[in-house]
Amino acid sequence: MSTSLLWQRWLALAALAVTLPLGFSGAVNWLFLLPLAGVGLALLFSRTVYPPLPAWVENLLAPLILLAALAAGGLRFGILRPVANLLVLLTAVRLWGGAPRPRRYTVLALLAVLNAAGVASSTHPALVLYLVVGLAALTFATAQLLPLELGQRLGGAAPRGQPPWRLWLATTALALAVGAPLFVLFPRLRSPFAAAGMGARPISGFREAVSLHQLGEIKTSRRPMLRVRFPDQAEVNPQWLRFVGATLSHYRAGRWLEGRRQVQRGDLPILRGDQVGVRAEFSLEQTSDRLFLPPGARRLVPPEVEVWLDGAEAVRIPRGLVPPIAYQVVFDPSGVYTRPPGDEDLAVPISRPALERLAQRVTEGHQGAWAKAKALETYLQANYRYSTRTLAPLRADPVEWFLWTSREGHCEFFASAMVLLLRAQGIPARLQTGFAGGQDLGNGEFLLRDANAHAWVLAFVNNRWHIFDPTPPEGQPAAELGRSAWDWRAIWARLGEIWDRWIITFSLADQLDVLLAVWAKVRRHWLWIAVAGLVALAGVAVAVLSRRWRPRPQARLTLSPLGRSLWQLARLAGWEEGALHHATPTKVLETLLLRLERSRATCQWLFLVHQQVTYGLVQPPGARQLRRALREVRGELVAYRRQGSTPPPGEG
Amino acid sequence: MPWPAALEWRFPGFALAPTRGFWWFLLWVGLVGLAALNTGNNALYMLLAISLGAFVASGVLSRHSLGHLRAEATWPAEVWAGAATRVTVAVTNNSPWLPAWAVVCRLEGLPGGTVLPMIPPRQAAQGVVVTRFSRRGLYPRPALVVEVRAPLGFFVKALRFSSEGDLLVYPQLVAAGVPRFVGTPQGTRELGAGKTQRGGEVELLREFRPGDDVRDVHWKQTARQGRVIVMERKDRERHLRFLVLDPHVRDPDNPTTRQRFDDLVAEVASVARKLIQQGHAVGLVVHPTVVPPAWGIEHLRQILTLLALVEPRRGVVGVPFSLQGEHAVYRLGESS
Known part of the structure; x- marks a missing residue:
């Protein structure tokens, strides 16, 4: 799948997701959402990347979009509704062929605005699920597209694959863990420039006149x-x-x-x-x-x-x-x-x-x-x-x-x-x-x-x-x-009430109440809190120190078979595992040659072949030839070890 | 790097640069925050909170990822100016649980890079960075820069792994024709016992001795006998040839002059390589240094090293000494 096709599908998915809060909250008429949803579905299941519509087609659609917004009532019911309708239709037009680079950012901006409008119009508890799933999807999409974009930019092969689940799960979880207290702590100060009603509110509610x-x-x-x-x-x-x-x-x-x-x-x-x-x-x-x-x-x-x-x-x-x-x-x-x-x-x-x-x-x-x-x-x-x-x-x-x-x-x-x-x-x-x-x-x-x-x-x-x-x-x-307290409708209603009370209508007074309640609890139980904090701190210190003192297993290097064989030769020559991780092949060869006489050339040849294969210059030689050469060098090293002692490589 | 370094807010070699996505995110947060504050809409506050939470999460995880990466670059034995140089990079992820995703490896100050899609926790991955040196010379070994953007790409966080030592970049290889040598031909025979030179007919097969050219290895016999067998070639009279490079120019500070001088050096290097590969004995004279004619890969490296380091200087050329043997002189036309 090409990068452009991937972009197209993610943008289509985002457009479909955006229609949900807009439609269910009533911020935009379902009729206006149909084009956006239709384009989104078409792009999501398509296997080709569509080019943008010709300019003359878009120009032709512009007055039609305007007419549609006027037919839906125009400014009769306020300015926000026609603006929302216009944006939705405009997004549907731009979404088609929105995968190429300069255009996709326009589409992203429009979708972001529509998403904010839909979220702002929603009061249902499902909003939390929508935001969580949206964040997870955004993380997944970014993690998937990022290496592809980088690969294209650097000119090499574009690496593909699914992002590791730990990464996007950790991102989502951490975002929620940080976002929840932020939501509580954000100051609920109504701005003195709060937008007055710009036209009749088309939602149920009491009206004086x-x-x-x-x-x-x-x-x-x-x-x-x-x-x-x-x-x-x-x-x-x-x-x-x-x-x-x-x-x-x-x-x-x-x-x-x-x-x-x-x-x-x-x-x-x-x-x-x-x-x-x-x-x-x-x-x-x-x-x-x-x-x-x-x-x-x-x-x-x-x-x-x-x-x-x-x-x-x-x-x-x-x-x-x-x-x-x-x-x-x-x-x-x-x-x-x-x-x-x-x-x-x-x-x-x-x-x-x-x-x-x-x-x-x-x-x-x-x-x-x-x-x-x-x-x-x-x-x-x-x-x-x-x-x-x-x-x-x-x-x-x-x-x-x-x-x-x-x-x-x-x-x-x-x-x-x-x-x-x-x-x-x-x-x-x-x-x-x-x-x-x-x-x-x-x-x-x-x-x-x-x-x-x-x-x-x-x-x-x-x-x-x-x-x-x-x-x-x-x-x-x-x-x-x-209703009975255990009626599932009552339970759901109760959850809805909690949602309405503590999320949708969370106000400055509630904030102060929460902070004062927390402060009161802290003052009342400060001793226990201090003890718990010290215990937690001690636990963290013990865990961290024990990790430091515990010998850490060396990271496994990915070696070719020949590389592993040369690694073993080096160990045979006395190289420590840890030192080998920081040694260069040249250094290792030097020390090996000091211990070899008959098989010096063979050893040099092995290292030369390894170097050439690593850089992709030649194909690896036959396995039989390699085995013979390795056997020769290994035999001489073993004989050398039996004879006497010289300082291990790197020392003296 | 010991674990306390991971707790430092800034650790050696760390660099941070915002991406375009960060600025767009800033705009987004500003607009949503303003709308939330203006309307008191708790749903917008929720959106704002989750946006900022994602920002913090991305920063924490990318910092964790970068802090647990170690990288090492392996350079090839020979680096040529203007040619693709393949540098192997090995990156190790010491994190116990978090994979490193979309890790970019670059060489500082050089073009090219590679993307390592994923490095699992406590594992390593290798990649090849293809880069290019534009000019010959002696360079401090470029540092390896490892960049992390994941998960959300607000910042490019980079860690620099410096390498000790220098890197010698040989002159660029060009398609150069063999020059017309002038002077009295001077011959020589085999230089010292045990040294065979390529080019002559194969006289006999014998066991490999240190110093022999590995290209003379007879692989069939080696495989058959289980020991390295080389071909000893017949002695033949070889001519001593000198390549003379005149480093004197009228204006060594002129960029055009320097470029032309580099081209000249590239030609000399290419000719020397070609002649030595053909089995000729080639020497190099770059006033006042003289490299006597010889054969073999080591001699070629000696010549290339000298050519890699030669710089133009202001002055008038003169014949340094009486050359015995054929020679070809390379000089820029403007020198006098």
Whole structure:
């Protein structure tokens, strides 16, 4: 296999590996990854080295690539996505014929960038396996290609072979051993120049302002967001797992938002509420500008910072607090506490007649606001499909588009539609966003992730607010309850939780905690640590010294048969094994000739032949001839030894 | 080298040079580090940590590998300027567990090198470095440089094994024609008893004596009789011939002049070798040194040694003494 073919295959393998995190994390659409994967597979199994595409072909592909990126949404969903799409397609084009020397470095650079983007988008525990296998493969590839490149450069035969497994295994193991503490020790300081959101994030998660146009295709994120614990409850009702982030009443051109005109500071009523109800302890795992409370929150014990209420009735906290952010709430499980309804809760700024007709048709035969609300809820659940891929066109209103064109969407579309339909029936309604469901961690504790972000409806029925959830069941975040501790899913979930807690969300606070805990342990057990250290040091010293004092076996030289025979002659003449390793043939011959008379010429001939054979100048003579010559010299040396003593070679 | 040397951060003969891959790696680490710090993304921190871990691992293992290598070079008996010189290098890996991978052996200051793909732990490997001396002369024996790049090739780590002694490089062999000798031919017979010279008819076969030319060994008889038999050739009258090299030039410091002088020396050396191989008695005169005509490989080496070391000097040529015998004079045209 030529060096170029080897390069081609390794680059193809790298391209295939890079598609994994990009695809599974959702950073790049699978459609865009297909060309890269296809080219990678074609190159991996090919037996010929492909030349690069002609320049005119690449020039022709350039506008097509641009068009593809635009067709995928362009800058509508931010700049990062189209850039990633462009890079992937560009890499696919450059990968073809990427083995030759100047081009392969471009391909390597592109793959490195894509790899970093894919890794950065991943939160799954399999990321560790990906990085470890990737490192091992990189070490193997480098070890395989290095001697080939060197051989070509030096002009000799390119040495081939598999790298020794010890080398790449040791490299991988040592890299992990060094990398693990580095990961813990790297300072988790968010840069003041942290990139702000450059467009809507196309991943699941809570958003303060719901913009139905910009949602696009949502990828589920497993990033932990919120922990809730119900310390006083033996059993937890799944209905309790709903936590409000914002209550929105104003809908304009596809957006739900509230202004800051009703900011309330100071002595908030919720801080003085009664303590009758269910107590819950919260911990925000990410930086946040608000606290998420149950709809029936009565009393809040906030973190030790200033809190205030904004126009969306959210309890706000200062940004930049280092998570975890802890607070406690006492809430009424059956209550929904929000401001009384107003005119804004009946406003229908779009297609009121159409909405009225639809609402009328759906609620026909149902009496009372409660029945109508339930009818609308059931209608949306049954007649519309849940989908995370919604691309509402800019020209149309997204709720109208959802109700009459696409007939599919995610929770915010369902909730928005129901709110407007209720309002068309004269029932005050609001949109609430927050989190729902969660993963049961046992002991009354639940973990909510970005994927648990949800939107639902508040409807003012029978003089009080009620919660309605028109999203189909498959789109509602589920509450996973009551798993056995030994269920393999629970174990995997537990591992995932540990991964999420200590790797993905490892923060500066965690770092300090770890270092302080280590320091505390050291201070507490310093004597034992010192003793163990001394014992370890003594053990190392003993091992090293014993190696030094032990006679080291000489390295085995690779000798030809004639060389071995001459070696034996030299030993017969009195040469020590160790001295022979540092002697030259000329020196050995000189000492042999001193001991020989009849077979001097033969001995000279043997050394001359050995020299010529070593340098590849002649073929070795016949074995019979060599044996005869060696026998002659050996015989005379043995006779010489029997006669008397002369100083061994090298002495005197 | 005793084991404490392995603990030194820098040990004698060690050299370190970054490769292009190191600079690219530096850029990579900078960008990933900046992105990680800017975003607080722990996955990027993980990538950064593993990258730096790989860097450290590569450094430690290559250092370990290099620290346990010992190398020795074996030079051929004759080294000619301009000709490929095959130097055997033997590298020993004293590491108890780690194989040495992709070890490059070079000669310091000389072109060429060889790659030893793998040297298992506690074993040795041999290779041949084909190099070339551009010019004749006496050189300090070049040091052997052993380089290690594996496993990841961020640095070229080299260890220098110096050799004692000098190396004499004979003049370059060129295709030179036999000159036209001038002067009165002077003959000679066999020089001393027991010395036979090549070229004459085979007169008899006898046992080998020290000093005999190994090319006169009769291998068939040797094999048959079990002792070395040589052919004694008939005496014949041989002419004494001198090659005279005039080292005087007008401008010895001029590079062109030196190159032309080297070419001249190469021609003289080639002619001398050719004549001696043909069995002629050839002497050399390089003012003021005179090497009387003789035969044999040792005499040739004597002539070649003188020619290897001769340097041009400023001056005017003169006939050094009255040469008895035929001679051919070699001089550069610009000398006067």
